[in-house]
Amino acid sequence: MKLLVCGGAGFIGSNFVRLRIAESDDQIIVLDKLTYAGRRENLADLDGNPQFLGLQHGAIEDADAVATAVEGVDAIVNFAAETHVDRSIAEPDAFVVTNGQGTYTLLEAARREQLRYVQVSTDEVYGSIDEGSFTEQSPLKPSSPYSATKTGADLLVESYFHTFDLSAAIARGSNNYGPYQYPEKLIPLMILNAMHGDPLPVYGDGLQVRNWLYVEDFGRGIGHVLDHGVAGEAYNVGGPDECTNMEVVRRIIELTGASDDLIEHVTDRPGHDRRYSLASDKLKALGWSPQTGFAEGLESTVNWYRDNPTWWESIRSGDYREYYARQYGRELG
Ligand code: NAD
Numbered sequence: 130m131k132l133l134v135c136g137g138a139g140f141i142g143s144n145f146v147r148l149r150i151a152e153s154d155d156q157i158i159v160l161d162k163l164t165y166a167g168r169r170e171n172l173a174d175l176d177g178n179p180q181f182l183g184l185q186h187g188a189i190e191d192a193d194a195v196a197t198a199v200e201g202v203d204a205i206v207n208f209a210a211e212t213h214v215d216r217s218i219a220e221p222d223a224f225v226v227t228n229g230q231g232t233y234t235l236l237e238a239a240r241r242e243q244l245r246y247v248q249v250s251t252d253e254v255y256g257s258i259d260e261g262s263f264t265e266q267s268p269l270k271p272s273s274p275y276s277a278t279k280t281g282a283d284l285l286v287e288s289y290f291h292t293f294d295l296s297a298a299i300a301r302g303s304n305n306y307g308p309y310q311y312p313e314k315l316i317p318l319m320i321l322n323a324m325h326g327d328p329l330p331v332y333g334d335g336l337q338v339r340n341w342l343y344v345e346d347f348g349r350g351i352g353h354v355l356d357h358g359v360a361g362e363a364y365n366v367g368g369p370d371e372c373t374n375m376e377v378v379r380r381i382i383e384l385t386g387a388s389d390d391l392i393e394h395v396t397d398r399p400g401h402d403r404r405y406s407l408a409s410d411k412l413k414a415l416g417w418s419p420q421t422g423f424a425e426g427l428e429s430t431v432n433w434y435r436d437n438p439t440w441w442e443s444i445r446s447g448d449y450r451e452y453y454a455r456q457y458g459r460e461l462g
């Protein structure tokens with residue numbers, strides 16, 4: 130197959146492109162706006178690989194850019210999104226444009242060209258759950274502007290299946306972690322702060338629970354939905370382990386040799402979802418299962434950040450400093 134991967138220069142998208150090229154004969158072209166979160170360096174090791182057809186710089190809400198990118202492709206996998214909950218609380222505009230208008234623009238192209246379409250979505254569309262796990266039948270109850278725009282996108286995808294018979298499916302992942310994750314999200318932020326002796330800002334009591342999924346396991350899950358998923362269906366792709374944010378931070382402290390004294394409880398996120406948990410039996414019945422436990426995956430993630438300073442040095446010395454000061458009310462050390 131020839132795939133168009135939108136948002137392939139970001140964290141999960143770049144890991145997916147690398148994995149799919151290693152594990153299939155597919156050829157891949159990437160369409161990416163290269164926002165703060167998207168970086169050419171994330172795909173640099175694929176330059177010259179005959180299966181990697183290159184990166185087209187453009188936005189998914191730009192119909193002309195999309196029309197060029199879809200020429201000759203068999204399927205679209207859409208990772209492109211504004212993805213950080215805290216940024217969606219501070220400035221929701223870009224979330225509505227990219228996650229809403231952008232998804233619509235891709236769906237129109239897929240409909241016109243009769244392409245297979247996979248939407249990469251999130252457990253956050255279901256909202257928070259105190260006990261048990263969400264199935265694909267659970268009601269959609271998003272809490273943040275991020276998750277609300279992702280929910281809107283999922284509903285549009287379903288409408289294109291029902292109305293236009295588009296061969297579209299949805300992969301809803303739980304919280305991902307692994308190499309190449311921008312350090313605004315919990316795990317890479319805590320790893321880099323711990324390595325630098327900066328405070329570790331825990332929102333509220335830190336007893337919120339997340340269902341951690343190693344990024345390669347999500348990549349294989351998305352590939353499974355692309356290859357075997359039934360059109361019109363959504364598939365949960367949940368990680369094998371759940372733990373509280375405090376447990377995550379304490380493990381990172383152990384792995385980096387940092388001091389417990391760096392932990393600082395800060396003002397909680399508004400509308401903070403308490404717990405996410407996914408039941409993934411539907412995708413497991415199609416033969417997928419997560420391979421990497423949290424202890425193993427976190428250790429290799431810490432090692433990756435330790436071994437790749439050139440990747441994060443340019444981020445930590447650039448615009449990220451302004452974001453950090455705005456979000457946390459203090460300068461990065
Ligand atoms: P990311 O923020 O690291 O990357 C997003 C990518 O999309 C970047 O390369 C960025 O440049 C690109 N992009 C943003 N706006 C664009 C636009 N208008 N047009 C084209 N490209 C654009 O995000 P991620 O963590 O890799 O998430 C990828 C997808 O997976 C998202 O759809 C997200 O909702 C979903 N998801 C993420 C997680 C998680 O834990 N990170 C979990 C489940 C699902």
Ligand code: TYD
Pocket residue numbers: 213214215304313314315316318330331332333335337338339374398
């Ligand atoms: P995050 O990585 O932003 O993912 P999401 O909000 O999509 O789950 O946050 C994961 C958890 O970590 C969430 O409960 C918020 C918390 N958190 C902190 O306590 N401190 C931080 O600095 C960040 C970024 C997140």
